[in-house]
Amino acid sequence: MTKDQLIQSFDPNGPGINGNLFGLPFTPETSDLVIVPVPWEVTVSYHTGTALGPAAVLDASSQVDVYVKNIPDAWKLGVSLSKIPENLLEESKLLRELAAQHIKRVESGEALLANDPLIGKINEATESLNIYVKSATQRYLRDAKMVGLLGGDHSTPLGFLRALSEKYNRFGILQIDAHADLRKAYEGFTYSHASIMYNALKIPAVTKLVQVGIRDFCEEEQDVITQSNGRVTTFFDDDLKDWRYRGETWDSLCNSIIKELPQHVYISFDIDGLDPKLCPGTGTPVAGGLEFQEAVYLIKKVAQAGKKIIGFDLSEVAPGTTDWDANVGARLLYNLCNWMAVSQGKLKTT
Template structure:
């Protein structure tokens, strides 16, 4: 406690801690669960290094948040990065790349048995990871902590979502370039492109509101259209065209928020942003949102009286410098602050 009382938010942060803050998982109110995993990524790998890169970049953050006095006092800490899963993920990534190359080359029938065996192993380990995440989430939440999942690719939050769903119904606000509604994309049961399809198998997740989607297939569009508004998508093109015609972002946020239930889980895939902010993410797509737009939307969700019950930040993939990680760290800091307000922690 003395370390917290003696902490100077205007000076140098604590080395090795999230945001350089003087908190541990024992005295923090929010625990960030890092999952270094990108086994099923279909384009560029690297998101497995996201948690470590964000942790290292986060000490450069200044703590003032407009409208949230003393935001740093909320108390946020990151759990240990699980080295066992990181190591397993690296080895499985090599196997998945061979499998994906086989698919893209036309699925040579002579190699089918070998590739089916490879796929079965990957699916089995991804299932175990999902269960690990679910158990880890339950552990921290049973300690009275709010949790945020930090990926890794966008497959990683499923166990986190399912653990949160055990506490009651909620809707997901998804910030993303992709709809992620494919069933077992490329044969991977827990593909990063299947996260929302998988999440919606839970009856406790009663709504999905997607914002910024601009890369999707016919199967996903049909899923949205047939969902009877359980899935509502604000496509990036529609957002931009409305702005060109004079509709403000504030007005559009009001429309988005009207679709959300009282309890909201935020799933923030960094590729929902303009790729100038995240050029090294696994599947970058032209277009997208500014970080300030996302922060404003989440702030308006909180101001509406809705309660944020959990969140994730995924697909931050560091390149040769810290740019992506710096953006990711700032997105995470603002997200934690707004969750703190939503949960009356500040």
């Protein structure tokens, strides 16, 4: 069936289609926006579980009502999740066991060894992942589709950023996160989840990094921010809270954040940027953070400011002991999809 035929035959008020993202009737072929799942968490340094995030979000997404008050035709956009690559999940499990052995040694005080074959093996495997992600996302970009990525840990979108750099010669990253992720080769891993923004800044097309909600970082990362000559602007969580306590509104703070962004914007959303009551199962939860509606308001303001959201990732959603994390993640994912489409003129607001 064509996309129009699918829209005509689907009842958005009834139960959704089991196994489809948000219960919608679309496939990657009939969608305007495709989510690429990357079930990978090899280098996580605390709790595991994020590799199960894509499947958990998919399951929870059936509980999301697809009607949006200010975007009444949102569900008609056509959003789908490409097939979850089970081979990546299995490879991640095997490599994670090796990485955990290495991390345990490092945390017991052993020095990192030069040319450690275990580190070399994992770095090689994660670079192969970057190549896979670049190819998988590039495929849909070449078909003129909007693309988002669903991790996995926060290392997963690097290949996507590389793909976007071949389509856009200049863009900025809006990072919502508890962590700065500016460590160089954390624990010896070149492509650590704690190094995603350090690696992103190696891409010449990334002209600006704007970080929001950061509240757990090291001196090395502070030095990267300080020495970036304005390429990195960080809105630390404690500063945001201080400004709010002194009477500034979230709207005015969002305006200050958006002022730092260029015209083309990629949103990198680590779910631990939210208050951990919203994501208790995530790998590295940190007290503080944004409320759900504060995060959505910022994303909405980016679109309303006339910025073009060229892509996004949602990472670090771990199922935990309940489906709460995945439920929050699914609702956040739907908002990212909708406001990206608004920013590109694919959906209209009322």
